[in-house]
Amino acid sequence: MNYKLILDIAIHLLRARLKQTIVAAVGVTFSIAMFISLVSFMSGLNGLLDGLMLNRTPHIRMFNEVKPSDNQPLSLSKDYKGNTVFIHSIKPKDRGKSIYNSMSIISALKQDKRIIDVAPKVTASVLYNSGTIEISGMVNGIDVLAENTLFKISDYIKEGKLSDLFQNNSIIIGKGLSDKMLLSVGDIIKVSTSNGTLSSLKIVGISETGIADIDNMASYTSLATAQKIVGQPKNYITDIQVNLYKKENAVAIAHEFHTVYDVDTIDYLAANVQFETGSSVRSIISYAVGIVLLIVAGFGIYNILNMMIYEKMDSIAILKATGFSGSDVKWIFISLSIIIGVTGGVFGLIFGFIFSSIIDVIPFSSPSVPSVTTYPIDYNGSYYVIGLVFALFTTLISGFFPAMKASRVDPVEIIRGK
Amino acid sequence: MKETILETKGLIKYFYNPSKFQVIKNVDLKIQQGEFVSIVGKSGCGKSTLLYLLSTMDTDYEGQLFIHNQLITGQSDQNLAKIRNEKIGFVFQFHYLLPEYNVLNNVMLPGLKLGKYSKKELEQRALKHLKTLEIDQHALKMPNQLSGGEKQRVAIARALINDPLIIMGDEPTGNLDRKSGDVVFDIFKKLATEFNQTILIVTHDPDFAHKTDRIITMEDGKIIS
Numbered sequence: 311m312n313y314k315l316i317l318d319i320a321i322h323l324l325r326a327r328l329k330q331t332i333v334a335a336v337g338v339t340f341s342i343a344m345f346i347s348l349v350s351f352m353s354g355l356n357g358l359l360d361g362l363m364l365n366r367t368p369h370i371r372m373f374n375e376v377k378p379s380d381n382q383p384l385s386l387s388k389d390y391k392g393n394t395v396f397i398h399s400i401k402p403k404d405r406g407k408s409i410y411n412s413m414s415i416i417s418a419l420k421q422d423k424r425i426i427d428v429a430p431k432v433t434a435s436v437l438y439n440s441g442t443i444e445i446s447g448m449v450n451g452i453d454v455l456a457e458n459t460l461f462k463i464s465d466y467i468k469e470g471k472l473s474d475l476f477q478n479n480s481i482i483i484g485k486g487l488s489d490k491m492l493l494s495v496g497d498i499i500k501v502s503t504s505n506g507t508l509s510s511l512k513i514v515g516i517s518e519t520g521i522a523d524i525d526n527m528a529s530y531t532s533l534a535t536a537q538k539i540v541g542q543p544k545n546y547i548t549d550i551q552v553n554l555y556k557k558e559n560a561v562a563i564a565h566e567f568h569t570v571y572d573v574d575t576i577d578y579l580a581a582n583v584q585f586e587t588g589s590s591v592r593s594i595i596s597y598a599v600g601i602v603l604l605i606v607a608g609f610g611i612y613n614i615l616n617m618m619i620y621e622k623m624d625s626i627a628i629l630k631a632t633g634f635s636g637s638d639v640k641w642i643f644i645s646l647s648i649i650i651g652v653t654g655g656v657f658g659l660i661f662g663f664i665f666s667s668i669i670d671v672i673p674f675s676s677p678s679v680p681s682v683t684t685y686p687i688d689y690n691g692s693y694y695v696i697g698l699v700f701a702l703f704t705t706l707i708s709g710f711f712p713a714m715k716a717s718r719v720d721p722v723e724i725i726r727g728k
Numbered sequence: 729m730k731e732t733i734l735e736t737k738g739l740i741k742y743f744y745n746p747s748k749f750q751v752i753k754n755v756d757l758k759i760q761q762g763e764f765v766s767i768v769g770k771s772g773c774g775k776s777t778l779l780y781l782l783s784t785m786d787t788d789y790e791g792q793l794f795i796h797n798q799l800i801t802g803q804s805d806q807n808l809a810k811i812r813n814e815k816i817g818f819v820f821q822f823h824y825l826l827p828e829y830n831v832l833n834n835v836m837l838p839g840l841k842l843g844k845y846s847k848k849e850l851e852q853r854a855l856k857h858l859k860t861l862e863i864d865q866h867a868l869k870m871p872n873q874l875s876g877g878e879k880q881r882v883a884i885a886r887a888l889i890n891d892p893l894i895i896m897g898d899e900p901t902g903n904l905d906r907k908s909g910d911v912v913f914d915i916f917k918k919l920a921t922e923f924n925q926t927i928l929i930v931t932h933d934p935d936f937a938h939k940t941d942r943i944i945t946m947e948d949g950k951i952i953s
């Protein structure tokens with residue numbers, strides 16, 4: 311088959327119907343451009359929200375869960391070995407929230423090559439007192455430097471400095487707390503715990519994460535201060551937070567730590583199941599919209615090709631009479647649709663990129679992600695490949711049926727019909 | 729001895745729409761190299777139908793068709809297209825030129841499809857044919873800028889481009905005025921005498937037919953003389 315000649319004929323047919331062809335191609339351009347910008351934007355948003363989640367969640371968190379003991383005294387008894395035993399009314403024993411042997415675990419983890427950093431933490435639920443009001447909340451005693459490498463919390467400190475926590479008895483409180491209790495930097499806040507100890511702490515900063523639940527309840531102090539508030543010794547640690555170089559391995563490593571160190575562990579995926587769902591729903595929506603647009607564009611191409619075939623019946627008949635076979639004619643029309651698809655698609659990619667870049671400079675700010683100043687766009691090459699493949703696929707499908715029809719045109723019928 | 733260009737054996741064709749009836753009845757036909765033949769007969773007697781069978785475009789028939797002693801009946805669509813391209817030149821009553829191409833390209837198209845000659849050579853050959861038909865001054869015009877007679881001459885040039893074994897025409901002068909019709913006839917005549925071109929023309933114009941070498945008369949789907 312002579313591809314050059316077939317392409318030449320296709321191009322001549324296109325030129326004769328330039329306006330309709332352009333309209334059909336613009337349909338493809340529009341849908342691909344929308345697809346690209348939509349997917350890039352949605353994926354950028356996903357990245358942003360994932361980042362939001364990962365900014366707060368350690369890849370692995372180790373802690374002690376309050377739960378009944380797996381081994382009840384009865385199971386130690388030789389007499390009932392092999393028997394099925396029923397024990398009623400088991401209550402969990404409070405072994406404390408403290409992680410047993412936390413110091414040696416931390417020093418072991420610090421040697422682990424897979425780990426970026428280890429941030430021990432003491433959490434305590436407290437009542438904040440100011441004047442006559444009491445607000446319940448949570449004090450996080452943190453290892454200031456490690457916590458900052460893991461979660462960049464200095465980004466959220468609106469007033470004061472994170473390093474001020476190195477002072478004794480200092481605290482950084484959430485914005486919501488400071489608003490409610492009319493406290494500002496330099497004031498004193500009273501904190502009481504469930505076992506009755508009351509401490510006075512100096513406010514050295516205000517933090518704002520943008521999440522009301524956190525800002526209304528949480529405050530930060532150093533590890534030592536937190537241990538003092540709850541009246542516990544220096545080895546009292548309630549959480550060990552770990553970030554990995556490869557967060558994909560979090561599930562496996564979390565399991566490993568659970569067995570090796572005999573503590574409860576949770577990986578970031580298990581802790582944030584709903585985020586994954588949100589991400590995939592957003593992707594599905596953008597792909598669905600893109601595909602719908604493409605199907606509409608496909609009908610446009612189908613229409614123009616069908617119209618062209620009716621208009622060009624005479625030309626098809628004469629081509630067949632002068633020696634072009636049915637399959638030659640079929641390829642002429644398939645080439646037509648490919649030309650429309652490729653030009654429409656390529657322009658779609660270009661416009662998709664342009665639209666994405668426009669979205670990318672629209673200002674957008676959220677206190678929860680201080681590093682972001684414009685709408686997020688994910689410039690991922692694979693979307694452009696998918697877009698072009700989609701465009702080609704739809705144009706091929708929508709061109710195929712008209713092409714088959716053209717290939718079956720009976721020249722005798724046309725020539726006789728005059 | 730002259731070569732046989734076209735031969736049919738017991739050609740039969742039915743139409744089934746609206747009811748079954750036989751249009752072509754047992755036609756045996758032989759056309760020799762260099763003959764200028766006309767087919768005449770009353771309107772509706774089956775002349776066009778017969779020509780479309782001979783042209784290989786209509787494959788729905790019984791009996792056998794030979795071109796250059798090669799059996800054509802039963803060949804694939806692809807092969808038939810190739811045979812039409814290489815061995816048969818067509819001229820229709822309504823000058824079917826491709827409106828998207830200029831005159832020169834219209835003439836060259838079947839040659840480009842055949843691919844025997846380069847584009848340059850084809851251009852030379854096309855111009856030579858256009859010159860023989862005295863329309864070379866219109867080579868770069870579009871078909872819609874030509875008169876009916878001129879278009880028909882372009883169609884003849886196109887039919888000639890691949891040096892076909894036979895040129896077939898279905899009332900090629902039927903849509904032309906007397907003068908243009910005569911010009912077209914003279915061209916066929918010239919091709920037959922000067923270039924020994926085999927030509928088969930369906931016509932209902934008795935004057936046209938009488939000037940050809942041989943007249944085949946049809947009546948009611950049969951050849952009667």
Ligand SMILES: Nc1ncnc2c1ncn2[C@@H]1O[C@H](COP(=O)(O)OP(=O)(O)O)[C@@H](O)[C@H]1O
Pocket residue numbers: 726743744745746751769770771772773774775776777778
């Ligand atoms: N597609 C068709 N279906 C049914 N009958 C047809 C068809 N084409 C032609 N006919 C009939 O076949 C007969 C022969 O037609 P045709 O070959 O065109 O005659 P001619 O060219 O001699 O005038 C006519 O009676 C015509 O009505």
Ligand SMILES: [Mg+2]
Pocket residue numbers: 775776777
């Ligand atoms: Mg007729």
